[in-house]
Amino acid sequence: MAYRWKKNLKDCDVTDESAYLDRRQLIGGVAAGAMLAGIGTGARAMELAPNEWDDITSYNNYYEFGTDKKDPAKYAHMLTIKPWSVKIDGLVERPGDYEFGEIMEKMSVEERIYRFRCVEAWSMVVPWNGFELADLLELAGVKGDAKYVAFETVNRPDEMPGLRYPVLDWPYVEGLRLDEAMHPLTIMATGIYGRDIPNQNGAPLRLVVPWKYGFKSIKSIVRITLTADQPPTSWNKASAREYGFYSNVNPEVSHPRWSQATERVIGSGLFAKRKETLMFNGYEEEVASLYSDMDLAKFY
Numbered sequence: 114m115a116y117r118w119k120k121n122l123k124d125c126d127v128t129d130e131s132a133y134l135d136r137r138q139l140i141g142g143v144a145a146g147a148m149l150a151g152i153g154t155g156a157r158a159m160e161l162a163p164n165e166w167d168d169i170t171s172y173n174n175y176y177e178f179g180t181d182k183k184d185p186a187k188y189a190h191m192l193t194i195k196p197w198s199v200k201i202d203g204l205v206e207r208p209g210d211y212e213f214g215e216i217m218e219k220m221s222v223e224e225r226i227y228r229f230r231c232v233e234a235w236s237m238v239v240p241w242n243g244f245e246l247a248d249l250l251e252l253a254g255v256k257g258d259a260k261y262v263a264f265e266t267v268n269r270p271d272e273m274p275g276l277r278y279p280v281l282d283w284p285y286v287e288g289l290r291l292d293e294a295m296h297p298l299t300i301m302a303t304g305i306y307g308r309d310i311p312n313q314n315g316a317p318l319r320l321v322v323p324w325k326y327g328f329k330s331i332k333s334i335v336r337i338t339l340t341a342d343q344p345p346t347s348w349n350k351a352s353a354r355e356y357g358f359y360s361n362v363n364p365e366v367s368h369p370r371w372s373q374a375t376e377r378v379i380g381s382g383l384f385a386k387r388k389e390t391l392m393f394n395g396y397e398e399e400v401a402s403l404y405s406d407m408d409l410a411k412f413y
């Protein structure tokens with residue numbers, strides 16, 4: 114890759130460097146290598162303060178396991194993640210089933226501390242480990258006529274009790290425009306805090322697009338298809354009026370049923386002040402140019 118994004122760390126949010134480093138040491142062991150990749154550049158004091166492991170892994174949206182925030186942590190252990198492969202097909206040079214372990218051998222995993230903003234107006238900061246989606250797409254070789262990337266979550270009724278309920282049209286599907294997918298901020302996450310990503314967060318690999326609402330970050334991916342046309346997406350199919358294909362975080366465009374101007378920071382306590390939501394979730398400088406010719410109020 115000619116241009117590799119290192120990290121996006123500038124922020125004036127709270128930070129307690131020593132507390133964060135202590136936590137890294139506590140996690141220790143196996144994680145050390147992966148974490149070291151993220152340490153050492155730039156000023157630690159300017160980093161985002163990540164949420165606790167327990168918040169990140171016990172307050173989830175993963176409707177295949179139920180719609181309560183606690184359901185995924187309760188039931189996602191039922192999902193078998195070994196063996197795992199991802200079918201990459203459509204407009205690619207080398208279509209096929211890519212085995213997870215083989216993907217991991219070829220990818221370089223780094224730590225990315227990103228803001229994460231759900232469309233329901235809550236947020237966290239998550240220290241992901243992952244690789245750039247662009248690297249995986251290049252492994253398969255993107256053909257010149259590809260313009261979009263479609264993603265699909267595993268669909269296993271025996272292992273996913275929520276699939277009994279027609280809340281969404283299963284399997285969960287998502288999509289990005291090719292330039293969004295190739296953007297260096299877009300990653301496939303395979304870990305959190307240097308440990309393997311828990312099932313409730315989308316093991317063994319899930320998308321993370323930090324400037325978009327959380328539902329774009331599709332979990333437990335089994336298929337990636339390069340297409341010429343814009344692919345259907347689950348929440349847009351469920352309610353097009355409320356959930357667009359783009360779904361970039363935008364404090365100025367309200368959801369039809371609530372404002373997106375502020376967010377509840379998970380783990381900040383019952384009486385904590387809400388945080389002002391940032392344009393593109395704080396990644397405006399990096400991604401605004403992708404949308405320069407679009408009316409952001411219209412293409413939500």
Ligand SMILES: Nc1nc2c(c(=O)[nH]1)N[C@H]1C(S)=C(S)[C@@H](COP(=O)(O)O)O[C@H]1N2
Binds near residue numbers: 169331332
């Ligand atoms: N397959 C699948 N992916 C999904 C979801 C889901 O229900 N199923 N929920 C989405 C939503 S709404 C959010 S906010 C994030 C939550 O990710 P987290 O549980 O890791 O915080 O996952 C997204 N990816």
Ligand SMILES: [Mo]
Binds near residue numbers: 174230231327
């Ligand atoms: Mo969400």
